[in-house]
Amino acid sequence: MKLTHRAQHAEPFHALAFGERAAALEAAGHRVVKLSIGEPDFGAPPAVREAMRAVMDGRPLPYTPALGLPALRTAIAGFYRDRHGVEVDPARIAITTGASSALLLATAATTEPGDEVIIADPSYPCNRELVTSFGGTLVTVPTTAASRYQLDAASVEASWSERTNAVMIASPSNPTGTSIPFPELAAICDLARSRGAWRIVDEIYLELADPDRDGSPARSVLAADPAAVVIGSFSKYFGMTGWRLGWAVLPEPLVAPVERLAMHYFLSASTPAQYAALAAFTPESLALCEQRRLELVARRHLVLDGLAALGLPVPVRPDGAFYVYIDVSGTGLDAWTFCERALDSVHVALTPGRDFAAATADTHVRLSYAASADELTEGLSRLGTFLTSLG
Numbered sequence: 001m002k003l004t005h006r007a008q009h010a011e012p013f014h015a016l017a018f019g020e021r022a023a024a025l026e027a028a029g030h031r032v033v034k035l036s037i038g039e040p041d042f043g044a045p046p047a048v049r050e051a052m053r054a055v056m057d058g059r060p061l062p063y064t065p066a067l068g069l070p071a072l073r074t075a076i077a078g079f080y081r082d083r084h085g086v087e088v089d090p091a092r093i094a095i096t097t098g099a100s101s102a103l104l105l106a107t108a109a110t111t112e113p114g115d116e117v118i119i120a121d122p123s124y125p126c127n128r129e130l131v132t133s134f135g136g137t138l139v140t141v142p143t144t145a146a147s148r149y150q151l152d153a154a155s156v157e158a159s160w161s162e163r164t165n166a167v168m169i170a171s172p173s174n175p176t177g178t179s180i181p182f183p184e185l186a187a188i189c190d191l192a193r194s195r196g197a198w199r200i201v202d203e204i205y206l207e208l209a210d211p212d213r214d215g216s217p218a219r220s221v222l223a224a225d226p227a228a229v230v231i232g233s234f235s236k237y238f239g240m241t242g243w244r245l246g247w248a249v250l251p252e253p254l255v256a257p258v259e260r261l262a263m264h265y266f267l268s269a270s271t272p273a274q275y276a277a278l279a280a281f282t283p284e285s286l287a288l289c290e291q292r293r294l295e296l297v298a299r300r301h302l303v304l305d306g307l308a309a310l311g312l313p314v315p316v317r318p319d320g321a322f323y324v325y326i327d328v329s330g331t332g333l334d335a336w337t338f339c340e341r342a343l344d345s346v347h348v349a350l351t352p353g354r355d356f357a358a359a360t361a362d363t364h365v366r367l368s369y370a371a372s373a374d375e376l377t378e379g380l381s382r383l384g385t386f387l388t389s390l391g
């Protein structure tokens, strides 16, 4: 019996592997400061937890329609209207098992052998794996600190070929936490649209992004490109990583194909999680999530100041997702060894650049500041001890 090429060649997700090593150290009695995984420590808003308790009253919880609970699709459309001034027909929203499944469905519906997909280096590793799983060819575009480690229209244009089928973007991005300025994002989408390519834009960190200078919320790409495929999630802003709930906003021609694929792949996303998630959109829950966003901004400052004091450079300051991408090349260690030794000697878990990048694989590590301020302070102090031990 044989294994498929995709199964044999899938890269490990090192952030999770470092998380597991951290868990093993904890099981052995060590206190580990876990800054390797992008999980806010807040948990779901209380109203969501209460709604989950209420739905667990013994009632049957059958599958929902494949594209999700109609009320939740309407609530998400209402959120786009109220927060972003964008009208989205709820019929174009697919509820999924986290953004992960939305990305899987979007890739499955748009990518086939021979297609080229443009993606930034560094970027979220699962996207690379999805594209190659469906036979697509990755065109990874090296980025620099000058472009905030993001694509811009010029680099997309330079990477274009007659086989280009899609551009995949995350703004704000993982691992750098940086956003593409809105006019630049619009320009990339214009270019791709005018050449008949899909725009798959992951906005799962959008609600955590810094507001515009006039105080208005960071804008969704839908305001510039209503036919982009937009990926959203309950994991980050709503603090619901383990609930496994996300969504895709689909252009009209993708709705029926994605519905068919969703039926076969998943039947539906979790029914109780979908009912509970309705309570994420109450004014109280949204106000709480905004407070948490501000708390994350405070943590960002704490970490940036702390790293500066330690002499660890962060070439580009994050403006949205709760990550900093640190250049550790000045320590004399490659990024992988830095992460291994920081975990083994001072029990601080970080993620090596290898997960996200080719160009910065050996020089950069990602730190997630989704952990509490106390944890971050402790982590920084231990990193100080670690750096001193390097001499």
Ligand SMILES: Cc1ncc(COP(=O)(O)O)c(C=O)c1O
Binding pocket: 038, 097, 098, 099, 100, 101, 124, 170, 173, 174, 202, 204, 232, 233, 234, 235, 241, 245, 246
């Ligand atoms: C950019 C990006 N997209 C998608 C995901 C997956 O999120 P979810 O928990 O909604 O599946 C992550 C998780 O960290 C991410 O960083």
